Amino acid sequence: MTERDDPLWNPQLPADPELARLQRLLAAYGSAARAQAMPPQVPPRSARRRGRRIAGWAMAAGFALLLVGAHHYRLAWSSGQHWSVTQLAEGERSRATLAPGQGVTTGDGETARIAVARIGNIALSPRSRLRLVETAAGRHSVALDHGHLRARIWAPPGYFRAGAGAAEVVDLGCDFELWQEEDGAGRVRVHSGWISYRHGADDILVAEGHVLAFAGDMAGTPMRHDAPAALVAAVRALEAALRDDAGNAVLVERAARRVADIARDADAFTLLSLLTRRPALARTALYARLAAAIDQPVDAHAHRAAWAAGDRQAMNLWWDTLPRQPKQWWGGWKDLL
Structure with a gap:
C-alpha cells in the first residue's frame, strides 16, 4: 500500500474547487483569525496593583534578610582568630596578622592599620605599641602600652575595649582617640558617640566632643575639646x-x-x-x-x-x-x- 499526499492534510498542495470553497467558508473560525480578532487579555488594574505590592514586599523582605545576614556576619568572630595588620614605613607597605598575646610596635615615621575583626579598625601612630589581649564574638580587647591610637568601631556597646594602664576604655559604638604615656598619664577624646572610662569603682561616661584626662589611678572630669x-x-x-x-x-x-x-x-x-x-x-x-x-x-x-x-x-x-x-x-x- 502506498501513501499519497492529500491537500486535505497538506495545505501547501493545491486544493480542488470543492475543498477550496470549504476552506474559504471555515477560514473565519480558524485559530489565526481568532488570535487577530480577540484583544489581549490584560489583568484588571486592581490585580496589577496587588501584584506590584506583593513584588515590592518580597523585594523589601529579601533586602531586610540580606541586611540582617550581613549584620550577623560582621559581628560573628571565632575565638582567637587572627586580625589583619597593614604597616606603612618609609612608603613601603607590609601585611601581617595579629594573634592574642602578640603586639604591634611602630617606630619613628611608621604607622599601622589594624582590622578589629569585622567591626572596625585601629590606626596606630608612630612610636606606639599595642597588644591584642582577647578576640571573640562580642568581646575584642587590646592594650595600649604607650603611644596613640584612633579606633573607629561600629558595634553594640562593650564589643571593643582598649586598656590604658590599670584602666579600660569601653567603646559604646563610636570613634575615639587614646593617648597613653609610659608613666601612666593619658587622655581619651571622643569624636563620635560615647565611651565609658572604667578604673576600679569609677565608671565615667565621656560623650562626643569631650576629652577625659587621667593619671595613674585618678581620672579627671570630661571637658569639651574647646573648653576655655x-x-x-x-x-x-x-x-x-x-x-x-x-x-x-x-x-x-x-x-x-x-x-x-x-x-x-x-x-x-x-x-x-x-x-x-x-x-x-x-x-x-x-x-x-x-x-x-x-x-x-x-x-x-x-x-x-x-x-x-x-x-x-x-x-x-x-x-x-x-x-x-x-x-x-x-x-x-x-x-x-
Missing part, C-alpha cells in the same frame, strides 16, 4: 578641693562658684559629670548653672535635695535631656568611613 583654659583650671581646682582630706566646705563652695561663673551652656556635660560623681555638689552653684544650661527649673527644691542625697532617679531625669544617649550605636555607621 580658665574653665579647665577652675575644674582642676575644684577636683583638688574635693580630694582634700580635710573636706574644706568653704573651699569647695568657692571652687564650685568659680566653675559655675565660667561655664558655658555648651559645657553642660562637664557640669552633669561633676554633679553625678559628687552628688553633694548639688548644694553648690553648679546645680543652678546646669539647670539653666539644659533648660530645667532652677528652683526645683525637692529635685535638688534628692540629687544631693544621691538619688539616681533624680539624676536620670536630667541625663535623659541629652540629645543622644549612649548605646545608640547603630547611628554611628559613618565612623567607619
Whole structure:
C-alpha cells in the first residue's frame, strides 16, 4: 500500500474547487483569525496593583534578610582568630596578622592599620605599641602600652575595649582617640558617640566632643575639646578641693562658684559629670548653672535635695535631656568611613 499526499492534510498542495470553497467558508473560525480578532487579555488594574505590592514586599523582605545576614556576619568572630595588620614605613607597605598575646610596635615615621575583626579598625601612630589581649564574638580587647591610637568601631556597646594602664576604655559604638604615656598619664577624646572610662569603682561616661584626662589611678572630669583654659583650671581646682582630706566646705563652695561663673551652656556635660560623681555638689552653684544650661527649673527644691542625697532617679531625669544617649550605636555607621 502506498501513501499519497492529500491537500486535505497538506495545505501547501493545491486544493480542488470543492475543498477550496470549504476552506474559504471555515477560514473565519480558524485559530489565526481568532488570535487577530480577540484583544489581549490584560489583568484588571486592581490585580496589577496587588501584584506590584506583593513584588515590592518580597523585594523589601529579601533586602531586610540580606541586611540582617550581613549584620550577623560582621559581628560573628571565632575565638582567637587572627586580625589583619597593614604597616606603612618609609612608603613601603607590609601585611601581617595579629594573634592574642602578640603586639604591634611602630617606630619613628611608621604607622599601622589594624582590622578589629569585622567591626572596625585601629590606626596606630608612630612610636606606639599595642597588644591584642582577647578576640571573640562580642568581646575584642587590646592594650595600649604607650603611644596613640584612633579606633573607629561600629558595634553594640562593650564589643571593643582598649586598656590604658590599670584602666579600660569601653567603646559604646563610636570613634575615639587614646593617648597613653609610659608613666601612666593619658587622655581619651571622643569624636563620635560615647565611651565609658572604667578604673576600679569609677565608671565615667565621656560623650562626643569631650576629652577625659587621667593619671595613674585618678581620672579627671570630661571637658569639651574647646573648653576655655580658665574653665579647665577652675575644674582642676575644684577636683583638688574635693580630694582634700580635710573636706574644706568653704573651699569647695568657692571652687564650685568659680566653675559655675565660667561655664558655658555648651559645657553642660562637664557640669552633669561633676554633679553625678559628687552628688553633694548639688548644694553648690553648679546645680543652678546646669539647670539653666539644659533648660530645667532652677528652683526645683525637692529635685535638688534628692540629687544631693544621691538619688539616681533624680539624676536620670536630667541625663535623659541629652540629645543622644549612649548605646545608640547603630547611628554611628559613618565612623567607619
